[in-house]
Structures are given as C-alpha cells and as structure tokens.
Amino acid sequence: MTKFRVAATGHSVNYLPEYVAASNGFFEAEGLQVEAVVPNPWDLVLKELSDGTSHAALGGIWVPSMYKDRGKQLVPFAKVSARCPLAIVGRKKQEFAFNDLRDAVMLVPGGNGASPGMFLELLLAEHGVDKNSVKFVQNLSGSMLAELFVGGLGDYILLDPVTALRVERQAAAHIVAPLAKMGGAIPWSVYYSEAGSPGDDAELQKKFVRALNRGIEWVIATPAGDMRDLLAGLFPKADVDDVIRLVNDFRQWGMWDSATIEVASYDRWQQGTVAAYLIDEPIPYSSLVNAAITRV
Template identity: 45%
Template sequence: MAINGAIQPASDAEKKQVLQPFHLTATGYNLNYLPEYIALRHGFFREQGLDVTVNIPTPWDGVLDALADNSAIMALGGIWVPSMYRDRVQHYTVFAQIANRCPLAVLKRGSSEGFKLTDMAKSTVLMKSGGGASVGLFFKMLLRENNIDPRAVDYVQDLDGIMLGNLFQGGMGDYFITDNLSALAMVARNPNVSIAMEMVAQGDIPWSVYYRETATITPEILDAQKRFCIGLEKGIDWVLEHDAESFRDELAELFPSVPADVAVSVTNDFRNNKMWTSTSVDPQGFARWQQGLADAGLVKEPFAYKSIVDDAPAAAAQAAVKAAKQVK
C-alpha cells in the first residue's frame, strides 16, 4: 500500500501472511515523511506483519479524535501537541521520530545574496499556519536564539499557505515562510523570488513524531510499535543509502504536483542535512524544542525527555535492524 503513489503488488508470501491492522492518522502529507512512504511502498511494514494504513483528517487536529475513539493506533505530527496537552488535557507518549530537522524555507523577493537573519527585523513575514503552530513556533525560536526580538517582526499567519504564497508573489509582505518543497517549486516558476534560508540547516529538532494516549499503551501496543519502528528504520536507511536521482520515478509518483527535479533536489538536501537520522528522538533536539515551546508560552517550563518520550520501541528496532545487517 502507498499514499498518493503506486500500490505495489503483494508477493505470494505476503498474500498468505496474516497481517495485523495498524492504522495511522497523520496531520499532513509531506516530503519530510518520505521514509514512511518508502517503507509502505517497499513492504518493510509488511515484513513485520503490519498492514499499515493512513488517513489525513481535515482539519488536522482530527488526529486527536482518532486516538480518542481508538480508530487509529497512533498519530503522526508535531511534538508540540503532546507537550502542550500534558498536565492540561491529555497525556500522550511519543515513541518514535521521523523528521529530525525543520523542513521550512524563507523566501524573499529578488536575490538572496548577502541575506542575514537580522535583515528580517522590522519586516512583514507571511507564514502559513493551516497545519498547526509549528511554523511560527520554530521561526520565532530561531529569532530568539539569534538575539532578535520576535516582536520586531510583523506577522501575517492566519491564512492558507497557497493564498499567502499568491499574495506574497503579488507584493504582500517582505518574506514568506513555507515548506521547503513548495518554496523550491515557487522559485522554479517565479524568477523574481529566491530562497534566503533553508531551515533544514538550522540544527536538530524533533519536528515530526509518532504518539499515542499514554493510558492506552499495552504490551501488545508496544510490540506493534517496535515492529513499526523496524519498518520505519529500514525506510530511513533505504532513503539515506540511495541518491534521490536513482528513485526519481517514485518521487514523481508520490508528489505528482511537484516538478521531479525539485523533488529530487529537496530529497537530497534533506538527506545531506540530517532530516532523517533514526527513529529515536534526539535528547538534545528535544531539549532545544522544549525551551522554544516554553519561551512561546505553550508549556510552563520545559518537560524532561522521559516524561514524554518512551524510546524503548525505537531503540529495540534499531538493535534488531543492526543485528539483521550483521547476519547478512
């Protein structure tokens, strides 16, 4: 099974295999989730006895409803949600990570030569927000980390990303922050704009994680999570081992609305800049993001790693994948 891509035919062995249903609900469909899509297409989850299916609710916060009514075994999205909800509404436990870097880019009009982050002070920045608060949270954290007061910038961020992109190209604002894939696609179409900064190069952060309601976790769930992580770990390894040019056709099938050259370029950029590392949430990246969330007022103070993250399924998966490689 694949999302928005060609479905791979099951082998005779797979047809005979009894698979455990494993339904995932996700907040979006993004290139930074690529290893999951590769794991689906290449049968890495099926090898673990899991029949992984995915839905993307509208609006995105429907993922929480799917967890609450048990129609989904886990959710994929930003770790800021489990952090914000903890001790207020619901406890969620994060058990794996897919995106280790922020997949955003800053667009400006004209040439980006000589651009400095300090140039953005006293400017108007357009930021999409339809998929949640992550865009604004990360950008304002980046400003604070570089000793720039976020209040020195004016923001337009309560509109749809496509609408904001059109308005930016039409003359609204000074900068536009969107996902890297959309940014490169815009630059490919419009010679009057350029990419001033790719945030994938701005350090580790657990941008996209998998989580579930803490109270509902059982030994059976933990076992399924471990097997999911094995498949995902193999997906990450596969992407890191293959130059994007070598699977251009798959990228074209997965992202048909994006020029193939752009999809290849962004994928290799992500490969080279540690977008995908492993299924484990990095403790240092976690601490950095928690401080950003605290500074933004989403949490009273940064949470400790183990209060939100259970790394056991991911760690066990990595050990299993490593052992399998040694046998080969």
C-alpha cells in the first residue's frame, strides 16, 4: 500500500465521497492507504504540502488561484464538491430573493477562509444587488456568529448546513436559501498539490481520482437512509437524521457529479475571485488546473 495523505480545511458532509471511498475500500483497491487530517488553523494545509507531510490539500480553488505567480505553484487536479454547501438562515419564513438582503444585517463567518463571503458577494452581483447595500458582519467564527444570531444579532446568517438546521430549531428561524440548491454550479472543494512536492505525482493522483469517482458514483446511487451507520460514525456530534436529510438534499441538488473540475463553473468562480481582489484577472483554466488527472 502507498500512503496518500490529504490535509483538509474541514470535516464536512460535502466531502462525503472521499469518506465513502475510504470506508468502502475503493482507495485500497487502487493500492492507496489514504489518511485525512484537518490542521488547525486551516491554512496549515499549505505547510503540509510544502514540507511533504501531505500529498494533497482539500479546500477552495481560490487558494491556488491567489498564489499563482506569487511564491507557490499550487495545482488543482480534482473536485469533490460541485456546489456551495452553505445556507442562509433568516428570522421569518419567506420566498427568498437576494434583493431581500438590501439594508439587512447579514452575518458571514470569516474564520475559516474567504469562500463564504466571496461566494455571497458573487451571487449578489449576479442578481443585481450592490454589496454595499448589505450591512455585513464578518471576521468572526461561525460558532460565535451562530450564538449571536440565536441571541438576536442580525437579520440573516450564512452557516454550514448542519449548524443551519440546529439554529433553525434554536432560534425559531428558517433556512431561506440553501445555496447548494440556489447558488448554481461552482468548484467549491478541490484537491490540489504543490508542484515539485511528493504529492505532485500523476500516477498517485490518478489512482486517488479513480477511487474518488467510485465514491461519488456510490453516493449518487445510494439513498442516505442506507448510510445511517456510516453517517452516524462520520459525524457523531450531529443529529444523524439531520445529516441524512442533508445528504439526500445534496444528492438531489447536484452537490456531487464527478471529480472533474468543469470549465464553465471554474470560469464563474474566477470572476468571484477577481471581484474579491485576490487576483487581477481571471486565470485561464489550462494555466491553473491539471485536467489530465481526471481523464482516467
């Protein structure tokens, strides 16, 4: 067995196909012993790559984008999440439109990367809403903002889906906009390596991708209720019925399709990365993504 270590920016329901590939023996069938770790703080994934501790990082493609030609060559080679998993929670039940955020106090976590705020601002722009018309509260952790929202701060909050369901019950609030359903396709969570590092090995990456694709196909084909024991073990702090509901919703909404990073959704996210001032102009797909790895 060849060890393949993944340094992830979190442990999340939207990463489920990787966990399935491990538990169902799909990685083992490729001769890989996959180990997943979640460094704290999240940006230690980059150190894991540069010192050879991990073969791949799992997180947002905006990170390789902003580092391109700025001291690191980080190369995305596969995708696990094709949608943003976050959800907007509001204080009343409503037919939500992004225009509803005008003049509203919007709580957006900022302690685990830039993606939540970046994607929300991209959606606002796509729906013709000036981001300056929204009263953002940012730069605090998701757990802190969730407590404050339950306590009465803000009109809306952007949360991970498990926390959103819990806050919905605690605060008599409502999930008004699950972004996996309403936000469109985006390469939300990708695997990337650092050029010249131990993880920059095409044959290893292809084996990983073959197993990952089997995991994606299995999750798409399998009702979440049939995964109850697996999901309970993977997410012991969450209500397993909440997780089952989320997985079935994600299956329906297209959270998982294949390990391939699609050009159209990549180009869309590049526009959001430009708007966040992390890159000066969109980076051509072929200049950043190693698309050959998913042609397996």
